[in-house]
Amino acid sequence: MTKELFTGAEMVVKALSALKVKYIFGYPGGSVLDLYDAIFQQDEIEHILVRHEQAATHMADGYSRATGEVGVVLATSGPGATNCVTGIATAYMDSIPMVVLAGQVPTTLIGNDAFQETDIVGCTRPIIKHSFNCRDLADIPNVIAKAFYIASTGRPGPVVVELPKDLLIPQNKAEFAIELDVKMRSYNPNVKGHPKQIRKAVKTINEAKKLVVYSGGGIVLSDASELLTTLVETLKAPITNTLMGLGGISGTHENFVGMLGMHGSFEANKTMANADVILALGARFDDRVTNNVEKFCPNATIIHVDIDPTSISKTINAHVPVVGLVEVVMQQLLDELAATNFTPDEEALADWWQQIHLWRDMRHVGYKQVAGEKIKPQRVVEAMYKITNGEAYVASDVGQHQMFAAQYYPFAKPRQWINSGGAGTMGFGLPAAMGVKLAFPDKHVICITGDGSIQMNIQELSTCLQYNLPVVIVALNNRSLGMVRQWQDMVYGGRHSSSYMESLPDFTKIAEAYGHVGIKIDTLDELDSKLAQAFSIKNKLVFVDVLVDEKEHVYPMHIRQGGIDDMWVEKGVKA
Amino acid sequence: MRHILSILLENEPGALSRIVGLFSQRAFNIESLTVAPTDDNTLSRITIATIGDDKVLEQIVKQVNKLVDVIKITDLTERKHVERELLLVKVVAMNDKSRTEVKRISDIFRGAIVDIGKQIYTIELTGSSDKLNAFIETLNNETEIIESVRSGCVGIARGEKALRV
Numbered sequence: 001m002t003k004e005l006f007t008g009a010e011m012v013v014k015a016l017s018a019l020k021v022k023y024i025f026g027y028p029g030g031s032v033l034d035l036y037d038a039i040f041q042q043d044e045i046e047h048i049l050v051r052h053e054q055a056a057t058h059m060a061d062g063y064s065r066a067t068g069e070v071g072v073v074l075a076t077s078g079p080g081a082t083n084c085v086t087g088i089a090t091a092y093m094d095s096i097p098m099v100v101l102a103g104q105v106p107t108t109l110i111g112n113d114a115f116q117e118t119d120i121v122g123c124t125r126p127i128i129k130h131s132f133n134c135r136d137l138a139d140i141p142n143v144i145a146k147a148f149y150i151a152s153t154g155r156p157g158p159v160v161v162e163l164p165k166d167l168l169i170p171q172n173k174a175e176f177a178i179e180l181d182v183k184m185r186s187y188n189p190n191v192k193g194h195p196k197q198i199r200k201a202v203k204t205i206n207e208a209k210k211l212v213v214y215s216g217g218g219i220v221l222s223d224a225s226e227l228l229t230t231l232v233e234t235l236k237a238p239i240t241n242t243l244m245g246l247g248g249i250s251g252t253h254e255n256f257v258g259m260l261g262m263h264g265s266f267e268a269n270k271t272m273a274n275a276d277v278i279l280a281l282g283a284r285f286d287d288r289v290t291n292n293v294e295k296f297c298p299n300a301t302i303i304h305v306d307i308d309p310t311s312i313s314k315t316i317n318a319h320v321p322v323v324g325l326v327e328v329v330m331q332q333l334l335d336e337l338a339a340t341n342f343t344p345d346e347e348a349l350a351d352w353w354q355q356i357h358l359w360r361d362m363r364h365v366g367y368k369q370v371a372g373e374k375i376k377p378q379r380v381v382e383a384m385y386k387i388t389n390g391e392a393y394v395a396s397d398v399g400q401h402q403m404f405a406a407q408y409y410p411f412a413k414p415r416q417w418i419n420s421g422g423a424g425t426m427g428f429g430l431p432a433a434m435g436v437k438l439a440f441p442d443k444h445v446i447c448i449t450g451d452g453s454i455q456m457n458i459q460e461l462s463t464c465l466q467y468n469l470p471v472v473i474v475a476l477n478n479r480s481l482g483m484v485r486q487w488q489d490m491v492y493g494g495r496h497s498s499s500y501m502e503s504l505p506d507f508t509k510i511a512e513a514y515g516h517v518g519i520k521i522d523t524l525d526e527l528d529s530k531l532a533q534a535f536s537i538k539n540k541l542v543f544v545d546v547l548v549d550e551k552e553h554v555y556p557m558h559i560r561q562g563g564i565d566d567m568w569v570e571k572g573v574k575a
Numbered sequence: 576m577r578h579i580l581s582i583l584l585e586n587e588p589g590a591l592s593r594i595v596g597l598f599s600q601r602a603f604n605i606e607s608l609t610v611a612p613t614d615d616n617t618l619s620r621i622t623i624a625t626i627g628d629d630k631v632l633e634q635i636v637k638q639v640n641k642l643v644d645v646i647k648i649t650d651l652t653e654r655k656h657v658e659r660e661l662l663l664v665k666v667v668a669m670n671d672k673s674r675t676e677v678k679r680i681s682d683i684f685r686g687a688i689v690d691i692g693k694q695i696y697t698i699e700l701t702g703s704s705d706k707l708n709a710f711i712e713t714l715n716n717e718t719e720i721i722e723s724v725r726s727g728c729v730g731i732a733r734g735e736k737a738l739r740v
Binding site: 121122125126129130131133135150184185186187308309310313314 | 584585588589592593596600630633634637638640641643644645646740
């Protein structure tokens, strides 16, 4: 009996099916036409045609952030692949599992500067977790299985698979064999924390008088928020989240002191600065958190739990490093706490919380909305929070609106807040929101954006129509690149070099031209009612263009080169 | 401080470029680098001589280890080890006096003359990097060096300790 033979293109599709992939985000082109032909002839996997490959990566990324699944991207060789670079870098910086299938010219032409040839494996080397050059047809299934395994385990990240055209064409066939239980001698991510380190960590926690839990994106990525909440409640400690970690614990939990860092809350940064023990869980002491590392929390003993050893003691020296999956390590910590009959030091806790409440009562995150004056952007976020009961998925672009969303929309659950934290990629918001909406068509999905960011991927309004993705786009339109302008106000003597846009289009008309609904809001009186109207339209995409006060700044803000609690709390006022 | 790192990794296309890329991306220093397949041809072994303080070294070791192709990395300078480097050097040997002198120096350093031309000697020498430096300095005092090439150092731990899968 002869074995059934498959083309490389068929193998790619079969492998993706075996890995339970539902969607591929991509754009066709010469080198991947055979693959597109194979996709056409099956109905297990749906291909979503974007309008620019960058958007395909962000859409796959948003889909992954909301669902926890691996996002899959398909692009042709050359410019198709290079257009993915920003999206790959974005996923890399935030540790998002993604597999990018990139076409390549036939192996016989590689190195010849052939039409649409780019060394995409070379281009992406610094921004991927791993990459594969496929050179043998029969290897395709196992290379794809390995790519998924690497992308989704350990510290997740993007993996690029280069597929030369001659491996995909109908003339070449081979048997299909795939090993889904991947084992690699060179890649075995650590899972459990070392027991000695766990005991050390618990001993340190036991001796703490002013403990703070500082948690990051690792909690969200590993779906460990329930365990985190249990741990925090056991310790009775205050908790702060990084920008990536928001939703790791409910934003309305009484132990939550807000986001920390450059635009973190006054009380979060104060709590960190005054803590004697910091328990860092799935966070990496990013420079937007620490401010000047020399002045960072000088009196704290730091326990650092992370799956990636390179994150530990990279910027801030960890006194008790624990390498392992954060959900596993948190369970180990809870077990050890129980085994050692941990009881919180109530007296110390009372003093610590009294101090924190004093900081909290200073209410330094704030804004002043005066009736009859321009709408404050923060007010728009608060209105959205009320209308959606705090239950919407919020995908953000990058800039002031991102910080306002992080500050004024307390997220109840992980994966609700979708933003480009590490890379800070403008243009991320809309395609990311589309990926979320595809996964959760019945939920409110907001794209919060600005007049700058939205124009970096506005062509995707067309994709939204094609696939019926009725997200609600809320643009906080300040006719400026707000964050750039803020820095220019604060650091560059108010010289607004290239930070404002003199030729903005009418966004509502753009939305209408793409077949959607446009709503413009320019006075405070109509804000709540028109926003409510926008969210009541279920089957059409609504673009809400809100004209907001261009002079508003994001506060608090770190004073450059200061400690974590050196902050501007309002214009001209230092904490 | 100078460290010698031995890296065992998959003999895959692109594996070397990942190592080199990592060093340049993160501004780590490479003093020398050698690479070749091992007795098991599915494995490559890279030896990198680098300079950095303890904090930098910790990051280098962790970052290299994080690369998916890397199986093991060890810092040879942490314990007793044997370190060798190969030098080939072409020098001017015009007359009897200079030929004799070059031969004498070469013998003292236990080098071997591996090629002779009308006016040149080519000498092969292995040893620690320090020994090679000293040899070059001595040659420079006696004659003119026309060309030299060094392999970069390789090393192996002393005793039972072995870097293997």
